[in-house]
Amino acid sequence: MKTIKILTLTLALFSSTNALAKDKFSICWSIYVGWMPWEYGDSSGIIKKWADKYNIEIDVVQINDYIESINQYTAGQFDACSMTNMDALTIPAASFVDSTALIVGDFSNGNDGVILKDKKTLSEIKGQQINLVELSVSHYLLARGLESIGLSERDVDVVNTSDADLVAAYSTQDVTSVVTWNPLLSEIEKQPSAHKVFDSSNIPGEIIDLMVVNTETLNANPNFGKALVGAWYEIMSTMSNDVVLTHMAKASGTDLAGYKSQLASTKMFYQAKDAVSFTKDPQLSKTMKYVAEFSFKHGLLGDGAPDAGFIGIETPTGVFGNPANIKLRFDPSFMQMAADGKL
Structure with missing residues (x-):
């Protein structure tokens, strides 16, 4: 009887994962210095190039209202969305949408x-x-x-x-x-x-800019994560080119000097290894504790949240909050593949 139950559970999990497997995906982003690379990646064909490599399609959509973009992601209209660490906790995670910070792109350093x-x-x-x-x-x-x-x-x-x-x-x-x-x-x-x-x-390293992916979708479709990460770091390799930066500046409504000024107060992780190191640092868990405490104090973790640890936040150094209710995950494994040249 026990063997039959285990087999049934395994088949159920396989069926659930298989049902989520697909080959067409959509991501959304909004205008901010650290997210303009997504626009360039789309218009330059870099994202399509990486999607083609993994035999998938990725639709990239700009949404002018930042909070609305996260709401649409939370509602399941997009597979991934650019957002800050705090908003990832207080909107999708607080709405019980299990989400993974796939790419840690930068942190605000004066922005x-x-x-x-x-x-x-x-x-x-x-x-x-x-x-x-x-x-x-x-x-x-x-x-x-x-x-x-x-x-x-x-x-x-x-x-x-x-x-x-x-x-x-x-x-x-x-x-x-x-x-x-x-x-x-x-x-x-x-x-x-x-x-x-x-x-x-x-407060360096506390306001973090991410590309967040639905965890179930990512687990069922790892090639989606590989394509996004591969494209991102190819785009990062072009960020010393003024022609590329001018394109991003224009798309964000400023000029090259203005965009460079914004980049100067942004700690961009141009190299995958640097993003991995930041994500693996124990300080990240401490930062998310600060964010969770602020969010709980202001009622942003949901009406039923009894304390700041109601939502589990998983980092490489451990879990802050409830390990039985993990809804936000910082997973550097895809960025590590980029760092190791394995994408």
């Missing part, structure tokens, strides 16, 4: 910042009104900044503001501080009253 109007130190933020996209990585950055000087969100007034309105809002008399990301950050910094008092370079 996100806190700006005060006519004030020059972070300590002067106490009591101020802070305009930002609430519950975004900007909100997380603010919380980490306040924590660094012994303050908390109770010491400021957070005002939810659309990213599309932040530049205009800063120019009004009532707005005394904003927290945002590039290219909006650079636009606001041009104002003579603007002083950047804290940015993501003060």
